[in-house]
Amino acid sequence: MHLKTTLLGTALALAVAPAAQADEGMWMPSQLPEIGPQLRAAGYQGDPAGLADLTRAPLNAVVKVGGATGAFVSGEGLVLTNHHVAFGVIQYNSNPQRDLIQDGYVAADRSQELPANPDFRLRVTTGFEKVTGKVLAAARGKTGRAYYDAVDAAGKALVAECEREAGMRCSVANMFYGSDFYLVKQLELRDVRLVYAPPRAIGNYGDEVDNFMWPRHSGDFTVLRAYVGPDGKPADYARDNKPYVPPAHLQVASQGVKEGDFVMLAGYPGITYRHRTAAEFADQVQWRLPASVAVMRQLQGVIEDAGKADRQAAIRYASQLQSLKNGIKRYSGELDGLRRSDAAAVRRKDEAAMLDWLGTQPDAAVLRPQIDAAAQRIAEGSATRERDLLFALMRSQTQLMRSALTLQRRAHEHAKPDAERETGYQQRDEDLIAGMLRQAQRRYDPAVEKRLLSALLGRYQQLPEAQRVAEFDAAFGRTPAALSAALDRIYAGTRLGEEAQRLRWLDAAPADLAKTDDALLRLAAQLQPALLRIEAQQKAREGDLLRLRPAYMQALVAYRRQQGRAVYPDANATLRVSYGKVTPLKARDAVNYAPLTSTAGIVEKDTGTEPFDAPKPLLDAIAKGDYAGYLDPASGTMPVNFLSNLDTTGGNSGSPVLNAKGELVGLNFDSNWEAVSASWMFDPRYKRAIHVDMRYMRWLMDKVYPAPRLLRELGVPAE
Incomplete structure (x- = not known):
């Protein structure tokens, strides 16, 4: 077998990669025609070739919601996603007098649908085009920062051209670590409203006790609606906006699923690392996961302590706390799983075998030096990993520190032509920056923020001298006492806690910002040279890795293909499709789990105390047993959640789960503890995804917290 060393050769090899087993693979839609026979054999009744077209149903109904996924479920812009995905929207509309987190929300009519936080976005993918040649044309022959800048400039030029069409948000996605690039075109909807949210004790039943655990009994869903301006184009929130008419919407199935049924999921998985090097696997297990969990637990403690004494602070930091708790549980499970499977040793052995095989191939002399150089650059990044994490x-x-740093960086970038500005600070980003500054007001408490910074910067003060930064030491001192005094002085001398002040500085000229006497803005200006210097070093390293990693990927793909193993790109927040079956789980010796749970489990878990404090209306409805039209015929029970062997990761929250006919039967919201490590290593014995059964959602909206108007719009009238 001869390895082609050109990027074109690599791309062609990747395009015809063989299919994996049915339960592994986050496939690009363009790959699905190649695995059509496997899809049909697994039970899919549609046309696999049609799934490659993002402008056709069902994939054109799947949307990116915030950092996760959702789907259109009506012709008038209704979007179904998870309760935890929309939690920031719920929190944004909550206060001690109207606590939607605790009580839930049902809009009586469209006039009562509540606006989302200003930076909340919904994006509909309308195009996906390979642009590898255009991105790399000016980069070839360069190294380090020059390579990075050439790739970055080419990507920005493509994005700028793409976004000439009003309402579009475009990006360039990196596939196979610098081997291929795709231009992603998305319609960005800015007016998104809250329509229906169950109470916390349904949407987050079990909270962190049950998070990543099976069996689950959570109604983790929320209904939103997307709006556009009177002219039908994306617009900011306004009372006279009208519902967006999507190109297609999913039909909620009237029948549920049972063990062994085919299921398919489409969504926007965040990031996986399955094609990373053995050294990166080892770093993840030995340092990164334990360190991240330790510092996040400290931050969780700060927020929880503050919330015990101050209900307003508890509400303002509810979304952040939920995110921290989820991250801690996820990272802990990932670490446990990687250790249980001895992933670092397995990856090291596999990589060694791949490199030995490469040594027998004609192109080894070209590829091996690049692979070794990439390993060296990866190792260099470990020297400052603690500081970089903090x-x-x-x-x-x-919130305020972030605002101050953003305002100063924005002023710095606005001295450049727009095309040369850092991503995130171009003209296209102004609305997002303004939205972030506006919502800071509802997610900020001065005492809490100072304690969060004290925790992080206190850890920084304990780092070895080689990781210290002069500007930070000058600003915060080198002792806990000096840090405390500095934070008190800075936060006493800032007015960024006022929304009007934050927005005033957004509109101010850079020269005026430079003359400010606001203590937090002055601090951000003092820290900025150090942050820019660190960023430049990271970009130089990243430029070399963009240039060198394709050699590693080329060898790895060729090695795995000749073994008949799965080859699909690591997830990177672009649209992917997974398929499999409703599947039970053998978690460990003598521990076997059925794939469906029922409302009986809600009662069994209920203690009346958070997080197992099921609301009285739910318990009353369960006791009444009015399940006509919703029961699972096989078990005679009311389904709540179900398991599948679908390949998912973070970002797949809210992904629609479809049956063989393409109908909506579930909503993805979690993975099991035994499989959290699947972002790095896939193990078919344990990998399961956890979904809300649509029968439970329909029953809740019919019998418990009624919304007959919404059920009719969903095409599933009350029973």
């Missing part, structure tokens, strides 16, 4: 969390886990 600095990333400093931005993502704060």
Whole structure:
């Protein structure tokens, strides 16, 4: 077998990669015609070739919602996604006087549908075009930062051209780690409203106790509606906007699923790492996961302690706390799974065998030096990994600090032509920046933010000298006492806690921003040179990895193809399709799980105390037993959740689960504890996805928290 060393050769090899077993693979829609025979053999009754066309049903009904997935379920813009995906929308509309988190919400009519937070977006994919040659044309022959900048500039030019069409949000997706690039075109809908949300004790029944666990009994769903302006084009929220008419919508199935039934899922999985190097596997197990869990637990403790004494703070940080708890549980499960499967050793053995095989191939002399160089650049990134983790969390886990850093970076970028500005700070990003600044008001408490920063920067102060940064030491000192005094002074001297002030600085000239006496803005200006310097170093390393990783991928793909193993690109937030069956789980010795749960389990778990405090209307409805039209015929019970062996990861939350006819039978919301590590290593024995059964959703909307108007719109009238 001769390995082609050109990127074109690599792309052709990837395009004809053989299919995996039915339960493995997050397939690009363009790959589905190739695996058509496997899809049909598994039970799919539609045309596999039709799934490659993103402008046709059912895939054109699947949308990106925030950082996850949803689907249109009516011709008037109704969108179904998870309760936890829309949790920020629910929290945004909540306060101590009207707590939608606790009580849920049912809009009486369209005039009562509530606006989402300003930066919440819904995106409909309308195009997916390979642009590898255009992206890499100017990069060839370059290295390091120059390679990165050439790829970045080409991508921005393609995005700018794509976004000349009003209402479009475009991006360039990197497939197989720099081997291929695709231009993704999405219609961006900015007016999204809350229509129906169950109470917390249904939408998040079991909370972190049950998170990533089976059996589950959660009604993790929420209904939103997308709106457009009177002219039918994307628009900001306005009372006279009208519902968006989607190109297609999914039909909610009238019949449910049973064990062994074919199911298929379409969604936007976030990131997987299955094609990473053995060294990266080892780093994930030995340092990154344990370190991330430790610092996130500390932040969780800060928010929980504050919320015990202040209900307003608890509401403002509810979404952030939920995200932290989910991340902790996920990372802990991932670490447990990777250790249980000895993933680092397995990957090391597999990589060694691949490199030995490569040594027998004609192109080894070309590919092996690039593979070794990539390994060196990966290793260099470990030198500052602790600092980099803390600095990333400093931005993502704060509101005012994040706002100040964003405002100063925006001023810095606006001195450049728009095409040369950093991604996230171009003209196309202005609405998102403004939305972030507006919503900060409802997610901020000064005492909580200072404690969060104290936790993160306190850890920074303990780092070895080689990871210290002069600007940070000058701003915060080198002792806990100095840090505390600095934070008190800074937050006492800022007015960024006022929305009007944040928006004022958004509109201010950079020269005026430079002269501000606001303490937090001055701090951000002081830190910015260090953050830019660190970013430049990271981009130089990333540029080399963009250039060098394709050699590793070319060898790995060829090696796995000759073994008949699955070859699909790691997930990267682009639309993917998985397929499999409703499947039980043998979790460990003598522990076997059935694939469907019922309302009986809700009662069995109920303690009356959070997180197992099922609402009285739900318990009363269960006791009444009015399940006509919803019962599972095989068991005679009212289904709640079900298991499948579909291949999923983070970002697949809210993904629609379809039956063999393409009808909506479930809503993905979780994975089992034994399979959380599937983002790195797929194990068919344990990988399961957890879904809300649509029969449970329909029953809740019919008998428990009635919404007959919505059921009619969904095409499934009350029984």
